Amino acid sequence: MNHPQAVGYNEVTFMYTGGAVPYPPPPPPSRRRRLIPFRVVVRGFVAASAIIGVLALLICLIYWPRTVRVAVATATLARFEVDRYDTTPTSITPVLSYNLTAVLAVSNPNRRASVYYDGLQASGLYQFHRFARAALPVPFQGTRRTDMVPVVLTGSSPAHVDLRPDAFPPHEKGVFPVDLMVDGIVRYRFGKLTTAIASKLTIECRLDLKLMVPSGWVDCAIWS
Incomplete structure (x- = not known):
C-alpha cells in the first residue's frame, strides 16, 4: 500500500508545510506628541538666551579694552x-x-x-x-x-x-x-x-x- 508522500520538511527551529508564510501584523502608527504652549515658550527662551550669550561673547572678544x-x-x-x-x-x-x-x-x-x-x-x-x-x-x-x-x-x-x-x-x-x-x-x-x-x-x-x-x-x- 502506497502512502502519499508529505510535501515539505520539518526541523526543530523551522517548519515549512507548503502553505503561505505568515507575517507579523504591522505596528500601529506612532502618535505625534503635541507641543504644549509652555514647552514652546521654554524652548524659545533657551534658544534666544544661547544666541544672546554667543553675541555677547563675540562683542567682548572684539571690544574688550586692553590695559594702559x-x-x-x-x-x-x-x-x-x-x-x-x-x-x-x-x-x-x-x-x-x-x-x-x-x-x-x-x-x-x-x-x-x-x-x-x-x-x-x-x-x-x-x-x-x-x-x-x-x-x-x-x-x-x-x-x-x-x-x-x-x-x-x-x-x-x-x-x-x-x-x-x-x-x-x-x-x-x-x-x-x-x-x-x-x-x-x-x-x-x-x-x-x-x-x-x-x-x-x-x-x-x-x-x-x-x-x-x-x-x-x-x-x-x-x-x-
Whole structure:
C-alpha cells in the first residue's frame, strides 16, 4: 500500500508545510506628541538666551579694552639727601630733600577704545615709603596713542627712611632704588559711548638711579 508522500520538511527551529508564510501584523502608527504652549515658550527662551550669550561673547572678544601701558623714557635724580632736622621737645625728625624728574611714556594700545583718566598721579617711593606725589596732566587719550608725560618731584618731606650707606647696600655704589608708582581711575570710550564702570589703574616703575645720571628706558609693571 502506497502512502502519499508529505510535501515539505520539518526541523526543530523551522517548519515549512507548503502553505503561505505568515507575517507579523504591522505596528500601529506612532502618535505625534503635541507641543504644549509652555514647552514652546521654554524652548524659545533657551534658544534666544544661547544666541544672546554667543553675541555677547563675540562683542567682548572684539571690544574688550586692553590695559594702559606705562614706561619710563628717562629719569634723573638731582638731589636726594637729609639736609636738616626738625626738632620738637619730644622728637627729632630728619627732613629729606629731593629732586627727581622723569618722562613717562603713557600708551593707549586700543584700536577702538579711547581712555579717560581721573586723578592720574605719580608717587615717588623709597624703601616702601612715599616721599612725594604729583598729578599727571593726561586727562584723555585717543586710540593707538602714546604721550610723553613729564614728572617733577621736588621739595622736602619728613624722612621715614634710613639713608646711611650700611642701611641699604646699593648706597655703597651710589645707587638709589627709587620707585615711581602711577595710579588713578580709568574709563573707556567706544565711539560716543563711555563706560559707566571705572577701573583702578596701578603701575609700578622700579628705578636704580645715580645722582645726576639719566636713566635709560624702563618698562613698568601693571598691578591692576
